[in-house]
Amino acid sequence: GENVEQHPSTLSVQEGDSAVIKCTYSDSASNYFPWYKQELGKGPQLIIDIRSNVGEKKDQRIAVTLNKTAKHFSLHITETQPEDSAVYFCAASSRNNRLAFGKGNQVVVIP
Amino acid sequence: NAGVTQTPKFQVLKTGQSMTLQCAQDMNHEYMSWYRQDPGMGLRLIHYSVGAGITDQGEVPNGYNVSRSTTEDFPLRLLSAAPSQTSVYFCASKPIAGVSTDTQYFGPGTRLTVL
Numbered sequence: 001g002e003n004v005e006q007h008p009s010t011l012s013v014q015e016g017d018s019a020v021i022k023c024t025y026s027d028s029a030s031n032y033f034p035w036y037k038q039e040l041g042k043g044p045q046l047i048i049d050i051r052s053n054v055g056e057k058k059d060q061r062i063a064v065t066l067n068k069t070a071k072h073f074s075l076h077i078t079e080t081q082p083e084d085s086a087v088y089f090c091a092a093s094s095r096n097n098r099l100a101f102g103k104g105n106q107v108v109v110i111p
Numbered sequence: 112n113a114g115v116t117q118t119p120k121f122q123v124l125k126t127g128q129s130m131t132l133q134c135a136q137d138m139n140h141e142y143m144s145w146y147r148q149d150p151g152m153g154l155r156l157i158h159y160s161v162g163a164g165i166t167d168q169g170e171v172p173n174g175y176n177v178s179r180s181t182t183e184d185f186p187l188r189l190l191s192a193a194p195s196q197t198s199v200y201f202c203a204s205k206p207i208a209g210v211s212t213d214t215q216y217f218g219p220g221t222r223l224t225v226l
Contacts, residue, residue: 001170006153032213043115043201043217044154051213089153093213097142098169103153 002027004092006102014110019077021105023090026071032093033073035064037086038104044089048075080109112137115218117202123224124192132187132221134202141207143185144215147171147198154201160185161207192225199223 003026013019025033031052036044050057050064050073057064066073077084090102118133136143144159146169156169160179174196176188185204189196202218 009151034213034215036217041220043219045217046214049213091154098156098159099215101146101154103151 002030002092002100004100004102006090006105010106012108013080015080017080019080019107021075021088022072023102024072025092030092034091035075036089039086082109082111085109115202115204115216117218117221121222125226128192129190132200134185135183136204140204143204145187146201149198194225197225
């Protein structure tokens with residue numbers, strides 16, 4: 001099945017700087033790549049997603065890029081704010097329309 | 112819409128006890144699923160359902176049962192709890208037909224401790 005790797009596991013950034021989280025996937029047939037944000041004590045919430053027919057998507061301060069050849073996709077957060085501190089999960093839609101998740105990345109924004 | 116709701120929020124069980132984690136959604140989504148979240152392990156799929164009367168196993172199904180008698184409800188049963196089932200459990204749902212068939216909506220989670 002699909003295997004999603006997420007790096008780094010923890011990322012600390014100064015407020016106002018950019019944060020980048022990278023994920024790799026194994027199944028070349030995967031065609032949907034969402035990013036979820038999980039705040040403490042809450043369920044994951046979708047923040048942005050991208051499909052395999054698009055190379056980049058942006059929504060205000062967050063963007064996702066996809067490189068199908070290298071089988072990796074990245075989350076970019078610009079002008080980070082304290083409320084961006086959370087755990088971020090990437091995922092890939094494997095066969096049978098099931099999502100395979102990465103192990104998560106703790107982002108800490110230092111005021 | 113309440114979205115995806117889960118009860119209880121917290122539960123402590125003794126080894127060997129049984130219980131049911133409840134999940135309900137009011138968005139008329141066909142697809143529902145259960146995940147467990149363990150430190151450093153991300154989210155792992157336990158069971159899922161593509162509609163009433165249809166269920167299938169995910170990545171880590173052992174020790175769990177599910178049923179889907181209605182579109183709205185998808186309970187997860189632990190028949191004989193074990194300490195290895197200590198985890199946070201999330202229910203999620205999404206539509207199968209329509210425009211946004213990939214976006215999964217998650218509930219707030221149930222934190223389960225098995226002693």
